[in-house]
Amino acid sequence: NAGVTQTPKFRVLKTGQSMTLLCAQDMNHEYMYWYRQDPGMGLRLIHYSVGEGTTAKGEVPDGYNVSRLKKQNFLLGLESAAPSQTSVYFCASSYSKRVGGDTQYFGPGTRLTVL
């Protein structure tokens, strides 16, 4: 099993450009999450999904959109990138709480720089 994978690993954007980050998991997890991590800080939740076709806002959703068209994939979009979105983005997934899913499995991260 590959676990949680993220593409791309690195990206540099200019202000105003758009891009999509892809997260894929092969563990049949119900829940998926997008976080951002800024230097020396913990993770802040951007958006999350508790099932295919559903998404919800996290702590810092502004400037981002997400889609969960397939259970195994969770996409994070930046429509008009800003320097404040320079960060490392982590995707995570977990089983649903209905089946005792408590722990999250993380991808390796995407390092995004917005100039």
Add this chain to the structure above:
Amino acid sequence: SQQGEEDPQALSIQEGENATMNCSYKTSINNLQWYRQNSGRGLVHLILIRSNEREKHSGRLRVTLDTSKKSSSLLITASRAADTASYFCATDEIAAGNKLTFGGGTRVLVKP
């Protein structure tokens, strides 16, 4: 604001010593989890302690939870250079639904 706040922010110890870090939180929780992050990598789950548990062990890790003080501690015994990493607590808040809230982390350096 962050639910979990960790203390200290950074810790430097010699190999073989114990490392202790603390996490405080503000609201009622279902469980508290500790994760580890090696430099430039994703987080890896270490241990979970439920709100009705007071202490849990996993290998060289010992976690305690005091719900009356809303605090938890992570002890790494007989540390190794490979334990050098950042350690994060994450709380599963009762009112938050299906998400975790992460603290700012403790950076641990184990010197050989």
